[in-house]
Amino acid sequence: MHDLVAITALGGPEPRVDTIGGVTCTEVPHIALASVAARMGKESKSTKTLAKLIDAPTPEIGRWTGATVSAFWAGSDQWMVEAPFDTHEDLAAQVEAAMGDAASVTEQTDGWVRFDLNGDNIPAVLELLCQLDLRKVSEGSAARCSIHHIGCFVLCRTAENYSIYGPRSSAGSLHHAIVTAMRSAL
Amino acid sequence: MTQSNRLDGGQIDRNTSLSFRFDGRSYTAHPGDTLASALLANDVRLIGRSFKYHRPRGLLTVGSEEPNGIVELRTGARKEPNTRATTIEMFDGLEAHSQNRWPSLKFDALAVNDLFSNFLSAGFYYKTFMWPAAFWEKLYEPMIRRAAGLGSLSMEADPDEYDKGFRHCDLLIIGAGPAGLMAALTAGRAGADVILADEDFTLGGRLNSETMALDDQNASDWAAQAVAELSSLPNVRLMPRTTVIGAFDHGIYGAVERTGDHLATLPEGKPRQILWRIYTQKALLCAGATERPIAFENNDRPGIMMASALRTYANRFAVTASQRVAIFTNNDDGHRTAADLHAKGVKIAAVVDVREDAPTNYDYEVLQGAQVVNTKGRHGLSFVEVAMPDGSTRTLDCGALGVSGGWNPNVHLTCHQRGRPVWDEALAAFVPGADLPVGLSVAGAANGVMSTHGALHSGAEGAVKALDLTSTPPDLPEAEDAPVTQKPFWYVQGCKRAWVDQQNDVTVKDVKLSYQEGFRSVEHLKRYTTLGMATDQGKTSNITGLAIMAEVAGKSIPEVGTTIFRPPYTPVPIATFAGRMKGQEFHPTRLTPSHYWAKERGAVFVEVGNWLRAQWFPLPGETHWRQSVDREVRQTRASVGVCDCTTLGKIDVQGTDAAEFLNRVYANAFAKLAVGKTRYGLMLREDGMVMDDGTAARMAEDHFVVTTTTANAVSVYRHMEFVRQCLFPDMDVQLISTTEAWAQYAVAGPNSRKLLQKIVDPEFDLSNEAFPFMACGNVTVCGGLRARLFRISFSGELAYEIAVPSRYGDALMRRLMTEGEEFDVIPYGTEALGVMRVEKGHAAGNELNGTTTALNLGLGKMVSKKKDSIGSVLSEREALVEPDVLRLVGIKPLQPEEKITAGGHLMNTDGPVDAAHDQGYVTSAVYSPILNSNIGLGLVKNGAERLGEKMRLVSPLTDLTVDVELVSAHFVDPEGERLRA
């Protein structure tokens, strides 16, 4: 086991938590990510294999599915697989083994920072951040959008629980944008 | 003074008193007041001085169309000039100042301009201050600006916050008067997602201004009840204090919500205003109509107001402008004001009606066929002179005169996409044309439907049609349905100084002058006279101006036409457009994984795109950046240095066609690159210019890791997606960015291998034989952490780049520093990086400037002719391969201490210094602590053949001439022995 100590995307030893007006924004570093892109002509094989891997139907356009290991749609024949970091630090290797020659797999774990929003009235925060039609966002949605010029994924887990993925290097700016919008809207 | 002009009733909260200050004096008001209504209540009629002539001015209107009642609001950094008193919602402690007066509002020195009005007519400035040209900027313009009627800025940063937001709806209803409320009830009850926006803080529009009944209710009570029902509907969102400022493409509307303007102080973190972008399926414009004035002699005196405004002040705000009021009208609506004021106990001096057959069955005198021909009173109206039809003159004592010239539908938003309104003869007004923005329809007075019943009906019908509703619309309440009866009447003949545009001081005479001088199209009229060009955008003046122009031109009004209406509908603070994108938040900031560590080390940072990169790491005692940079270069070349190069773009390229794909996007060949090897790649644009460079490492037969320059990471990725999807759609290749996922460090210098051997786990052999120059592979570090190792060098030294997952980047950097202590390892920044790459002669951003070819950069042989790659065909164009094209060379001053300037041009030692004799230019310049000399890279005509030649480096702008010699660009280790060691 190596002896290097990780820091979070915001630079601290522990994840950052902010609670404003009944909504909590939590930095979530304990997530492993791997991208899956179907090889040419192996789209349906990829879809089937991925479904097996996440033990759920492979997500349709703009959706996420799964439980402990889950996946969300990221583009045409392309998905992002999420799993708990502590048990799946080598997620990319696991997914690659599972997908075989059906898909290209790339480690994405530290490409992203994730913030989870929990509480009531999260749409009031999101409408200050992104252009998504929030009327169409519901449990199971996963949409890519731009938040203050930062390309992000917004996942709706439940009506009171959202995840926002943004590029790790912009974690500070994204966190500032989210917390500022929370102060403004809540 | 205690609100001597207050009446009974109204929608104000008399139980609460608010205090406010105007020009330093204290007054009281009530919640529900605007600054305008509160000033009138306190008998303050003189509010400002006019723009050009500094004439005393009071309020003209009661809404956002106000041209005269313009004040500076608040103080200190929050001071806001040019706000309309009519739209400022009263709060306790409000402070406002009149503007455009000196030394005081009552005595304004520049009122002398009014005496010279004959000289200051339209076009005066253009005609007078034309010459000499140099005087304009330094003398005339500042002078005019000081004299002209604009408020002043605080010159301090705005301390408030502004937000931007995005909303979606089925139906946006713009305006919450009778039409808008009825439309919202119709659509809301049918279950549609509705946004109802209104600029006022109380929804209801004119219903709050009138005494009429809807069914058996007061109009304002009916409005309040409708609002209560709408706010109970979850699918309806009410947005009071929100002005829809523009109609944009495809059903997008801009709206400004004033969330904090009515508050004395903003709660922590709350925005003052929000700029909403509203995405709509359909929109319904219910913006009502604006009453228009009649121009007559001295019609701008404080106390002369729109008749409907007097009515609103009385009915809604329980205020009269004076206890004795006269009315001047051409239509029945003017009589409504007289009747309402009369009922409130205000004395009506008379109603002057231009119509010979005007109705007279009222409790006050009506002067049929009469016209107001002059007004008198210093700082405010005291009487008006009326020309009677028999030629006699009557004088009416009055403190206020209500003027009604008819109503203009508020068509503005219908024209935001160049739609043209059409003339309605019966209304004598422009109504919306057929060419509306997609998805927009119009109801109520905005569509020329002027009765309350008509507004309610067209609102309900508008909602049904817009949404194709099949449900039964709600029953309409009984309401007045009076026809419009008026005699079009624009201005009183024979007047000398009758104001059309009060905010920009444009008179009837100015409009006529414009015609005489040949400025006859409406667009010329507007620009020559400045009619309608003030902050009110001519809401009360444009149509009158057109009517006068039509008359003098002998044309009809529709023949003259209108100018174009453009967003925004009312002025918007720049800060609202900026939103949160200001200061540090102007763009996102990207931090590298070693950022916090670098900060601890006292690094100086530089912005590279959105990234912050360590530029150098000063040590105690170093007082100049060159000391730090020279040390970093020397120490790296002598032992070992570490640089964070995470910012380089990294793209994962996979698939069975990955190698062939890279063959197409790079000018040089990749198909035969062995697994475990890295190759420099040169990327061209299709026009043959160099786009970017980087490396591609073959991790597996079907897997490459490609790097791009920091600056081009996004555009190269976009380009590769274009090639993949648009040019070679059947290639089996998949792309994804991994820039952020890996913390990557360059470890450079003769001791770099020794240092890495302490980091990389022992089972990986780093010897020169096992891991030679340009090798790459997956390794583990520090006891098992997955990592990638590349033996590539930008500095020219023995060097590696090592990458670990970003979360461990901070720890790895710290580990490299502690393990490197025995080698005196140092971190180096972008500045030392730049020095070393110039010493080595590597082209970088300064050379890859979008105008250089591979041949220019000395890389011409890399462009393979044996395969199809982007840019290879056009790179062969004649002009790009001429013998004397620019070639990359090294440049050395003859005196090593003489500085070379990037951007300086190279000239032959003799001959003129001019563009015709230009030989090339310097792209990069640094001081080399290794060579103890300033050095540079440059592009010189046929440079490769001219090494050893002496030249002059000139920079005429900075008066610089340096004697230089052209040398090989590879100043250090030209044979590349070090990097292969």
Next chain:
Amino acid sequence: MIINHPLLGPRDASEFTYLGDATLINRPDWQAENASEAFYEYGYVRDNPAGEHQELWYHEAGDRSWLVVTRNTLTHEISKVELARDVARARGRSK
């Protein structure tokens, strides 16, 4: 403006990056007799229609797909949006 993405539905134009005329898909054959002339035309010669125009937009803040958007340059009306990859294949492009 709104671009009705074939996969994602209506999305704000600000999420997209514009490239230009969709004739950029028609990259000439590098080995053709007249390759240099053809590449010159491809790179530099464009129609500038007042009316319908097929153009390339990239969904940068979205799914990274390239789209061919048919837009009326006079009214901004967008009458058709297709995946550029489908258009490229339909125009005979392959590997």
